[in-house]
Amino acid sequence: MYQQIIVSLLLLTTMVGTFGLIDFCAHSRRLASLVDSWDIRRFVENREHMANRGMFLEFEDRLILDEIPHADYARGGVYFFGSSPMKWGLATWALPPDLRRLIGNYGIGASSHELQYAFIRHLVEHENFLKAGGNKTHVMLGLYWSMGQNWKSDSYFKPLWERHGLYTYSDANGIQRIVASPFLIALRYERARCMGFIGSNINRLAHAAVTALGIPLTDTEKIQDTERVRRWAARLSDDGEWRAGLDRQMTALQRLIDYLHQRKVGVTVVLLPERTPFKVLPEPMAYQQAVRDLCEQRAIPLVDLSHLLAEDEFWDINHSNYEGLMKTHAALMSLAADRLANMGVYKGN
């Protein structure tokens, strides 16, 4: 009997200890810095795309579980919103720490203007996003034609928010925090970090093994053949019902901008780089024109970076490679520095 109790306690200690050790590793800044260096080196060497995910499975998990909960909105800042071309359009890891605290890359993949509106409302209404005041916070909308499509929330946005049992999402009520005891919430956060540590590193090793065998990780990575790029671009925007979706998403974009303006938040619209074949396709062309018209009506500054990159500066059909990222990052940071100086939030060195 006595031995059984000892063995049971040892088992419990081993399980709690394993959880604690994984959690410690998941929180380690030193380990995070090591894996970031590994990811950046592979990206610079053009071997793999940089997901900018740290010790999390995805960029968005890092954003939701780490960046937003630790953000200090009291000083104001410039925050970028958009879909995946935005989330992978800034090299935030290269920013000096004092500037990093004032710049947020809040891109979420596979998102439309409706979903972005829900995200911004959540930040304002539940995360104290405008703590410094609207006049000290600037929103950069990094737009890409795919945001004019009716992305179903079930496809990614809703599972993303709900996967760790910390939030719920519905189209009617937006993003809501789960109501539970602080202990349970804290436990779920730590479990999510452990999952991220295990999952991201297994995923990292799998990527390294697959690329070492010369097998591409994605369908369109490193494609340069003009005809192949054209076919992929046409395939991605072949939705025959796109006009109704675009109208709906432009209404959501208007509401989003009005919502921010009502709170005295400055807004700048940036059209992000896109590959050449998209520039002659009906849906991307109509989207850009609708954005231009809206910006003109509302007197919103519009910066067109859609022609910024050459074809060989893209990693895949939608996202830039390292050289492309450096150019996009420089252009976006120049805008951010200007807005920060105008708001009196950061004067630079």
Add this chain to the structure above:
Amino acid sequence: MNKIDDFGRRHPRLALALTMAVAVVVTLILLGQSQAPVVLYRAF
């Protein structure tokens, strides 16, 4: 089952170490079980 009992009697420390190793693996599986599917690629 008898063979496992015999093994435990003959090598108690090794049996204990193996049990703890199983506990570690089970904990890792429990932590990873609700992990989101590994996404290799999403177009946007």
